[in-house]
Amino acid sequence: MSNTVTRPAINIATPETLPFVSVIIPVFNDSERLFHCLQALENQTYSGNTYEVIVVDNASDDEVSGVVDPFPHASMILEPQRGSYAARNTGIAIAKGNILAFTDADCIPAPDWIEKGVQSLHNTPNCGLVAGRIEFSYQNPQQPNAIELCDSVLYLQQDLYLKHAKFGATANVFTYKAVFDNVGLFDQTLKSGGDYEWGQRVFKAGYPQVYSAEAYVHHPARHSFAQLYKKILRTTRGPYDLSQSSTYTLKKFIKDIARDVFPPFKTFARARVDTVHQKLQLWFVLTFIKHLTALERVKAQLKFG
DSSP states (O other), X not given: OOOOOOXXXXXXXXXXXXXXXXXXXXXXXXXXXXXXXXXXXXTOSSOGGGXXXXXXXXXXXXXXXXXXXXXXXXXXXXXXXXXXXXXXXXXXHHOOXXXXXXXXXXXXXXXXXXXXXXXXXXXXXXXXXXXXXXXXXXXXXXSOOHHHHHHHHHSOOHHHIIIIISOOOTTEEEEEHHHXXXXXXXXXXXXXXXXXXXXXXXXXXXXXXXXXXXXXXXXXXXXXHHHHHHHHHHXXXXXXXXXXXXXXXXXHHHHHHHHHHSOOHHHHHHSOOOSHHHHHHXXXXXXXXXXXXXXXXXXXXXXXX
């Protein structure tokens, strides 16, 4: 099977020749934030008749259809199997576009998000995926708390994900539908790490992967320890879900533990903090979170808890 994407020559500045884009958004019990996401997608600079928005309700308890119905570009489909990757696969199955864009219900895409994502995809020959920038937003933009700052430097660093792990988080990814035809859909048995696992398949198939700072979305930083701890539990369990279909070796486990307990110098350097008080708080929280992650990784390795 060929791993080359058939890509017609287009001038993306000409509306008549724009490729059709399908935006896929899984949602589970997040209707309030979904509304704001759909509002941002309704007001894109990309030509109005050349994209659709597919909301995949992952068996939410709240009312999703009432949120989706007012938006002309949006439609909804139900996926009763719990899991965001199962929901994304359902969206892919009904997508009309040759280009697929992925974001999450809690994200706010920039007004030119689709336009810039398509440009990045098209400007890279035989591109497998574009990982777009994820900008964090805070409850108080002038004074984010230490948990928010910690979240913003530990997670969703798309440029680093692409450079070191060859994937992009599905909060902001563009690709061709033909890439899924060649490498397969997301592994919907996974609760975490499905974007990593799929990105690895794209990379191994020989597709180029690129980062786009211009195609960005806003994502709310987790602002409480409970929210961050939930994220830690999910991400540390990811390698053990992946081990059902691949191998999470002892060597990789030791490497991850060593990274977890090593002082967070590089991570700390990425944070935008001004005062000494903020810096001290962030250092303490980062160190605590990294050690907590190591503990949860050990518990998962030993199948404890």
